[in-house]
Amino acid sequence: MAIERHDIGPRMSKAVVHGNTVYLAGIVADNPKGKSVSEQAKSILGQIDALLAKAGSDKSKLLSANIWITDMANFAEMNAVWDAWVSPGHTPARATVEARLAAPDYKLEIMVVAAK
Amino acid sequence: MAIERHDIGPRMSKAVVHGNTVYLAGIVADNPKGKSVSEQAKSILGQIDALLAKAGSDKSKLLSANIWITDMANFAEMNAVWDAWVSPGHTPARATVEARLAAPDYKLEIMVVAAK
Amino acid sequence: MAIERHDIGPRMSKAVVHGNTVYLAGIVADNPKGKSVSEQAKSILGQIDALLAKAGSDKSKLLSANIWITDMANFAEMNAVWDAWVSPGHTPARATVEARLAAPDYKLEIMVVAAK
Numbered sequence: 001m002a003i004e005r006h007d008i009g010p011r012m013s014k015a016v017v018h019g020n021t022v023y024l025a026g027i028v029a030d031n032p033k034g035k036s037v038s039e040q041a042k043s044i045l046g047q048i049d050a051l052l053a054k055a056g057s058d059k060s061k062l063l064s065a066n067i068w069i070t071d072m073a074n075f076a077e078m079n080a081v082w083d084a085w086v087s088p089g090h091t092p093a094r095a096t097v098e099a100r101l102a103a104p105d106y107k108l109e110i111m112v113v114a115a116k
Numbered sequence: 117m118a119i120e121r122h123d124i125g126p127r128m129s130k131a132v133v134h135g136n137t138v139y140l141a142g143i144v145a146d147n148p149k150g151k152s153v154s155e156q157a158k159s160i161l162g163q164i165d166a167l168l169a170k171a172g173s174d175k176s177k178l179l180s181a182n183i184w185i186t187d188m189a190n191f192a193e194m195n196a197v198w199d200a201w202v203s204p205g206h207t208p209a210r211a212t213v214e215a216r217l218a219a220p221d222y223k224l225e226i227m228v229v230a231a232k
Numbered sequence: 233m234a235i236e237r238h239d240i241g242p243r244m245s246k247a248v249v250h251g252n253t254v255y256l257a258g259i260v261a262d263n264p265k266g267k268s269v270s271e272q273a274k275s276i277l278g279q280i281d282a283l284l285a286k287a288g289s290d291k292s293k294l295l296s297a298n299i300w301i302t303d304m305a306n307f308a309e310m311n312a313v314w315d316a317w318v319s320p321g322h323t324p325a326r327a328t329v330e331a332r333l334a335a336p337d338y339k340l341e342i343m344v345v346a347a348k
Contacts, residue, residue: 001252003293003347005322011315012326016295018347019252020117020135023296026327061119063132064139064229066182066298068329072216083127090121094128095142095227097184098216100304100330111327113296115119115134136233136251177235179248180255180345182298188332199243206237210244211258211343213300214332231235231250 006054015051022055022114024048026068032105037074040108041081052114059085061115062092068099068109078108122170131167138171138230140164142184148221153190156224157197168230175201177231178208184215184225194224238286247283254287254346256280258300264337269306272340273313284346291317293347294324300331300341310340 007014016023027047029040052058069078075096086092092112101109123130132139143163145156168174185194191212202208208228217225239246248255259279261272284290301310307328318324324344333341 001347003295003322008321008323010320011311011318011323012297013323014325016325018295021137021253021295023325023345025325026329063119063134065128066227066327068327072218075218079127086127088126089124090119091124091127091129093130093132093139093141093227095182095184095225096218097142097225102304102307102328109327109329111298111325113139115117137253179235179250181244182343188334191334195243202243204242205240206235207240207243207245209246209248209255209257209343211298211300211341212334213258213341229255231233 006051015055017055017116020116022052022057022116024051024112026109026111028101028106028109037077037107038081041078044108044110045081045085048110048112055116057114057116060087060090062112063115064113065092065094066111067094067096068101069096070101070107072098074107122167131171133171133232136232138168138173138232140167140228142225142227144217144222144225153193153223154197157194160224160226161197161201164226164228171232173230173232176203176206178228179231180229181208181210182227183210183212184217185212186217186223188214190223238283247287249287249348252348254284254289254348256283256344258341258343260333260338260341269309269339270313273310276340276342277317280342280344287348289346289348292319292322294344295347296345297324297326298343299326299328300333301328302333302339304330306339
């Protein structure tokens with residue numbers, strides 16, 4: 001099966017397509033400094049929409065999602081943005097756990113697998 | 117390839133089947149309050165058995181597992197239940213790390229990928 | 233689709249092949265005691281090379297990687313080894329978060345999915 005990569009960097013690619021399965025990198029907010037959890041969630045999900053489009057997929061084809069949040073106190077704020085974003089009836093398997101992320105300005109990171 | 121979802125909620129689905137691959141959500145114990153790590157592990161693995169059955173799979177077809185445990189001091193107690201549950205000769209790739217979970221009563225969360 | 237397992241243990245297998253997709257376990261350094269982050273990263277990536285070879289794959293076919301690091305202060309040291317190891321132009325989707333691991337000597341754990 002063919003492997004197709006998008007936004008290829010020296011450390012990681014932001015999207016990797018293998019046959020009919022799309023693997024995205026863990027996505028964090030653009031310009032996170034001073035952004036709320038809600039704003040970071042919107043930035044992340046917007047990037048995921050764009051990457052899925054590049055890979056020939058969209059959020060109605062999400063299979064699985066891993067969410068890391070730096071403070072579980074922000075779980076409800078993140079979920080409000082997530083719940084408004086997902087495609088009703090086509091929600092992915094999901095797990096959310098607390099973890100410190102690569103830089104202190106990041107409050108949230110989301111990594112998804114989708115079908116093409 | 118067809119996508120089939122089970123236990124679909126507005127936030128996530130508990131099982132998503134894509135072709136021959138089954139993605140389960142991160143599963144936590146039912147009624148976790150006051151339950152030991154061992155009891156929570158049994159609750160989780162029982163739910164995983166039921167979800168795999170709905171998806172047309174079973175634990176002998178597990179491919180991969182991610183386990184989050186809130187306190188690594190409970191690693192051996194969790195493993196005793198896990199080791200008794202897995203199908204000998206058919207164990208999945210697995211990683212276990214420590215993380216805080218969505219609510220303080222949860223001591224354990226397990227997310228698996230299986231073949232159909 | 234056939235499932236093929238390598239380095240099968242009673243708790244987990246180190247590599248599981250499902251059709252054209254290879255799932256590795258979370259790999260930690262051999263003999264971690266006293267080893268630096270850089271040394272642990274080299275041990276882990278060497279083991280991943282060997283497991284991918286057993287599964288009929290190699291690092292140029294990596295699809296996705298999850299990295300857990302016990303202290304984000306060691307992120308740059310880990311990345312230096314990672315960046316020198318990956319196959320240019322064929323980098324996987326990747327996420328790195330901080331987490332405590334199964335034993336205190338481990339500073340790093342890496343779990344990958346690859347194409348065959």
